[in-house]
Amino acid sequence: MSFQSNTTLVALELRNSVWLVGTRLAGAQKTRMHRISAGDTAALLTLFKGLRPNQRPSEDSAPIACCFEAGRDGFWIHRLLTDHGIAAYVVEPTSILVNRRAKRAKTDRLDAEGLLRVLAAYLAGDSQICSMVQVPSPEEEDGKRIHREREHLVQDRTRLENQILALLATQGIRSRPSLRNWERDLAALQTGDGRKLPPRLAAEINRLRRRLGLVLDLIRELDAERDEVLATAPDDPVASKVTALRSIYGVGDNFAAVLAREVFYRPFGNRKQLASYVGLAPMPHQSGDMDRDRRIGRAGNARARKTLVQLAWLWLRYQPESELSAWFRQRVGKLQGRTRRIAIVAMARKLLIALWRFTETGEIPAGSTLRAA
Known part of the structure; x- marks a missing residue:
């Protein structure tokens, strides 16, 4: 207007x-x-x-x-x-x-x-x-519900697991009972000073285990619903991009859904717009004779940015022969700490652009391998 x-x-x-x-x-x-x-x-x-x-x-x-x-x-x-x-x-x-x-x-x-x-x-x-x-359209907005709900459930799972481990640690116990054999393993636990687990504490831990089991069931339910959506809508452009991303070795089902439905469903004019939307574009700083790039802006989609950084670490493991992995090894070498963390963000930006081109044109990231059909 x-x-x-x-x-x-x-x-x-x-x-x-x-x-x-x-x-x-x-x-x-x-x-x-x-x-x-x-x-x-x-x-x-x-x-x-x-x-x-x-x-x-x-x-x-x-x-x-x-x-x-x-x-x-x-x-x-x-x-x-x-x-x-x-x-x-x-x-x-x-x-x-x-x-x-x-x-x-x-x-x-x-x-x-x-x-x-x-x-x-x-x-x-x-x-x-x-x-x-x-x-976004109502359909695009509704398509994000599955992976966003799954993210919250994964956070609940981590919180419950940590809570169980923390309660056991107060009694000198460093390992959690197996969920498969919970009753047997819980009954066999002994505190660090040789006592049986106190009954009230055992009851609290057991309730936490039941809540954890419910969360795990809901996560499996969402995974099945996500796969069903892809199977019932093969002609959907966004679903096609999810399927294409899943074909790359090392890109999991959830990562593919997050990237396609949070980022690649939108049109972008160039790679700078793409990196800016995700918050992976460096912030320029120029004043007088000083001209350099500062840290990334982080003003974009935080969920997609976190997913890309996680995927960049996994890319080094599952795609070691790719050009991106070779670039990272050449740039970082054996350095650790802050240098390695800065370099992985730069690699995440390069990986984002490579995956965007793959979903738009079918250009496979150089040196990467696809899953067997």
Whole structure:
């Protein structure tokens, strides 16, 4: 949508109980504030309708542009407004330029007025004033649910396992009973001073084991659902990319799903845009005679970035003959510590670009091997 002098600007400041709606009519300098109950879409649409009080049916609709910050409300408001012919924008909150003074006033009214200024500048052509979120379709958003839920379950699994080990460590026991033979192994445990495990502690550990078993069952259920989705939608472009990534030796099913549904489902113009979206692009620092790259920005998709760094370590193990692994060995050699961690991030960026080209053009990463059919 191009900025026009007769564009009415609207900013939504979303809160749990009340929404503050700031409006600025075309050509006006004053901002009006309206309060509606959170989630009251009928009142919101009525408010938008009231912004065109003198419009005749034969006249073209006066343009209205609305924006709000990305947050816990997701994208359903954007879809609602778009379905009613209202241009909606979702602002990335951390990208808004703000006053750098140490202390500044902070109220919902000031935030709404700030969003109106940002929206006006963005529509006037200032694309550096903020970043707008590319809203995914409902299908794309729903496709991310499986691997995101699985990630939370894996965190629960790790937490429960560590909790069991910590309780056993308080009694001088350094190993956890096997889940296959839990009752037998738990009964045979002895504390570091030769006593049997206290009954209350054994009961608590057993309850933790039952919760751990439920989490493991849910993870297996999600893995089966993920495979079923790929089998029932072979013509889906994103599912095809997941299948293609799984064909590379060393790229697991979950890693392939995360990369395809978090990153490769979006179009990218070049590799710099791709690395910037994931947060693996270095930050330039130039001042006078100084011109160098600092650490990565980390302003992109944290889930995809973590997955890529993990995959880079696995790539060294499962694809040792590839050009990327050779580059890493030549660059790092036998060095350890910080140098090795910096180099693995650089390799993760190169691996991201190589996998992106593979999903888009079929170009196999140089020197890598594929799984047997």
